[in-house]
Amino acid sequence: MSFDVSELLTLYDIVFLSFPERDEELMQEIVEKSTRLFGVRRLALIIRQGKKHQCLGHWGFQKEEEIWVQIEKRKENSFIYSLENGNLGFLYLEQAHPLSDRDKRLYTIFGRRIESIIVRKQIEEKLQDSDREKAAILDSILEHLVFQDAENRVLWANKSAAGSIGLTPVQLEGRFCYEVWYQRNEPCDNCPVVRALHTGHPQEGTMISPDGRVWFIRGYPVKNERGVIEGVVKVAMDITEQKMTEEALNESEERFRYMAESSPFPLAIFDASGRYEYINPKFTEIFGYTLKEIPTGKEWFTLAYPDPLYRRKVISAWLADLELLGKDIVSPRVFSVTCKDGLVREIMFRPILIKNAKHLITYEDITESKRAEKALKASEETFRVVFNNVHDAIFIHEPDGTIIDVNEKMLQMYGMDNKEEALKLSIEKDYSSPENLLEQLPCRWEKVIAGETQLFEWKARRPRDNSFFDVEMFLTKLALGNKDVILATVRDITDRKREEEFLRNLFIYSPIGMYIVMDGTFQFVNSQFEKYSGYRQEELRGVNPLSLVVPEDQNMVRTNAVRMLKGKLSSPYEFRIVSKKEGIRWVAESVTSIWYKGKQATLGNFMDITERREFEEKLKYLSLHDQLTGLYNRAFFEEELHRLSNSREYPITIISADLDGLKLINDTMGHNKGDELLKTCTDVLEKSLRSSDILARIGGDEFAVILPRCNEKNGEIVVKRIRLLIEYHNRKHPALPLSVSIGIATATTKEQTLADVFRKADELMYRDKLYRSASTRSQLVNTLLAALSEKDYIAEGHVKRVQELCQKLGEKISLSSRQLTDLSLLAQVHDLGKVGIPDSILFKNGSLTNKEKEIMQQHSEIGFRIASSSPDLAPVAELILRHHEKWDGSGYPLGLKGEGIPIECRILSLVDAFDAMTNDRPYNRAKSKEEAIKELKRYAGTQFDPDLVEKFLLILEGKKSKTQVNI
């Protein structure tokens, strides 16, 4: 059998029946206890009156007759307790289930208790009858009845009382009750009869007679008409058996010890001398002390209360309680007990007086509950302090808005003088601006009571001066006593609003694109952002920001944004977005974490850097490309050489190519023609190569090609293709033929450095150039002369005529054969330089401007350069340069005079002028021979050599003269 609190309480409850005056009340008590404690579903209390039975009360029977039917049937779920062995009647109890032994035991205790009550009630009732009847009746009953005076002398006793000590009632008269029944010389301690005499009220209690029997004694004071106590009636009932039964069930040592041993509370028993008889295991567990360590209260007090002052206080209280025990109810006390381990525990003591003047003490460790209680109180105090000292105003109000409490801050914030005044006003009418959506308030309150919280901005009002200010309100439910109320926390956000306004303006009008992203989508963007992105705010709301980023950049943007938010990146990162209107744009962005509408959000700002990026791209391109041809430049080429040196692209072939005659073209036909030739060369080379080949212009007329994964054989194929395309080109464009010198070398492994291979290709190219140079130059000069003849419309036959006259004049003055050959060649090519003069000047109608004249005069030098580059013309190059010098030194380009001018040039100058005058020109009609001769004579000695003029006139006149002209 285990310790069961409910079992113990049930036993207690059974015996705690009262002595109600009315039978009806007794029945109610019986019904209440029997239904609750036993589940009794029917009961009846039958009292025997003579031979008849009278039902004192029943319950659960629709009719009284059913009681007798049930009693007759006597099923195993019913119990009958015979009162006074049936002499007094019986108690019928019926439950739903068959009776167990426990049920029978409990019903017996219950029945016995009811029996004693009924007996006593009957006695008490009968005491109220007449003396005669009283005596007769009282004599007939078994309880001891004694009437004694104020000095406890027996005035009258019934037969039972007298018979208990072997005397007759008469023999007892005049004797002291304590002497007769208790063999004492003075009244017993705590005797109910003595107490009744002293108090004037009925008293009751138990007494134990010297023979060990237990008596329940009740003393009734008897007063005369003046209210003076004349004596007391003592009713004594032998309850030894009953007590024994109850004790056997409730308080038997074994049972008690069992319960005590397993009790969750410390227990101790000590005797009247203060010696501890028993402590249970829980006692030692809690306090640490064993029975050996505290044999008496003295040791206990010394150990448990080391502080002498406190100990004295405890002992004093303890003695006071002991005095009261058994006389009055003693309240539990709480002391701080020092345990063996030094720990101080808060212990609640409950002393109970048990039999043989022993005391049972129960101890309850309430340290934790005390601590919790203190913590709770501290928490409440803290709450109050916090309540009044927080920076927010607080309202506590009913669900209908009636204000219950406000804090100090509220009074300050709303400009109120005192709390009483503040509580009288209305949240809606007095503390809120009419601009608010006031009708929403009750709805919000309803939601709060339902368990939601509310956070919203509100325009608050100061009732005193009708001023308004911005607040943020937070509403939550608060349990106050048995009801739910609302706790409204109000924060003044005037400054914050101002700041927000400032920031909003900053945000809206910022020249930087700004946006706020929360929960992965745009929440807000400024107008500059709209401009950059091309999207309106409405279109962007709810859109994932990454969707604007070009797919290739999305991962980078995500990574950098996260790094920046974590503080690992500080400089803005650049990426491309797809603008609605302008396509792909470059932006530079930085992000930071902010709080927006109560949540964490990201504030991003970026600038459109498209122009800068394009400029940079261009710069980058330019730094690696040749501007004219668009090919890579030398820097890139060298970088690639270096890069590929360590690559797996071997074999690598390198071609070095040089455009022949570029300088000649530039010098004679101008740089435009030279550039044209370079572009043509580029086209030819590009067409010959694979897309993976790297073609670069590495100098003015130098090209180089890297052919990765290309062996020597394939490299030769590429070169052949180049030459084929050049040939094809030259057939189509004979006016500006292309000639390219090419060298090729191949690196098969990494051991051959690409720089060396390139050098080898370059050398081979120069060898090719040497091989090709003479023929190239002749080809070029011929091409130029052909070009010149195409332009020579002014002198259809001019060259031939001049050649003949020069020859005649040369012969006339006896020039050597070499001079005559040069003169003939000079006559043919002297205007070779005109291929480099723009047609607009060359063929201009009318006189030339000074500037044009200057350009026109350059043809002497151009012709000189061309002729110098041609082995065939080189002998006359110097003559070409000087063929416009004049006798008097006013010619050009050198301003030579007289005989400083080569004879060939003086001859050519004279003959050329004559032929020009005597033949039509687009802008000048031909002169007659005479007119021409006249002009020659006129300028003889200024423009022309006068001797030569003279000799030339002779030729023209057909006269022979052998003259020597100084050469």
Added chain:
Amino acid sequence: MIIIQVGIGYNQEKDSALAGHLAAEQATWQSGKSAITFLFCTDNYNQEQVFQAVKKNIGSSKLVGACVAGIIIDNNIFTKGVGVCTIGGSGIQAATCLQENITNSSYKSGEEAGRKLLESGLDSGTVFVFPDGLAANISVLLRGLYNALGPNYNYIGGGTGDNLRFNKSYQFTDHGVSSNALAVAVVKGINFQVSLGHGWKPVGQPIIVTRAKEKRVYELDGLPAFDRYSACLGGIDKKEFPYYSMRHPLGIPSIGGDFLIRDPLKVEDDNSIIFVTEVPQNTVATIMKGDIDSLLSAAEDISRETFHACTSPKLSLLFDCVSRYLLMGKDFEREIEAVTKNAGAGVPIIGMLSFGEVSNISGTPIFYNKTIIVAAGW
């Protein structure tokens, strides 16, 4: 074999008549002709208008019900609305009684109500009890009712109350609407499996209720009730009473080692304590302790016990103490879930937040506090 048709309707329209009409219409649409109708209505409504609207929709059906602090419909708890449960089926018989002025003589009122029900000729069945939870000595009322009807019936029900305002509560039967009354119905033809539990455990020493009258306890252990109660808790202040009383009710021993819970409500100036329900004098009591887990565990246990005992329940009725709802807060939903989970899908559930719960599970009808009662009908 009786085939039971159950309909449950719920509505929270603002208009009382409309809410009553729609809830009743919804229920009767499911059940067809009803023999007995249960009506639960929160105090936000005009009770008379709701009653009339429901009555129009249920035809000749008997009706019983009350104004309640909250309505449980399946998995939900509503503190506003009208809930109607109609039960039909051939062979189901019902009789009702609206016993008024029950405060004056609770025992006799109970007996009288019982006698009136007996007049219907229904000699067995289940008695549904809805007493005004704010008024009478309900334990005594139940004893009177039982004394008249006897042990041939099962008893189940709950004390009725408004929405925690302690103003006035209403009881309904098909006879009308009243306050300070007992609405009671006996229904024959439906079997009910009933379990109850509370989850509170004794933690204190025995205390004797030395002086008490109905709901007011003057003395415990011969001391002013609050002084003793406070001492048992290590000394509490009167201001702390609502906090502690909610968590530490009194328990008085009951059959089977169980405890009847008695809920302390407030402290009077003379340091007597008013309880939600009457406390008998000369009773041994003790301080109880419970927490949300122990309360939920009790709900789970009794739900399992109830629904395991019947194979195919047609409906479930729930009487759950309003103080459990207040104590548990949001966790109360878990309590209802414990019931619905064990009931299984398709078993309609209707219940009320009660001011005390009634069951005869221990033999005779007893008025419980802070308890949950689960009944499965088939």
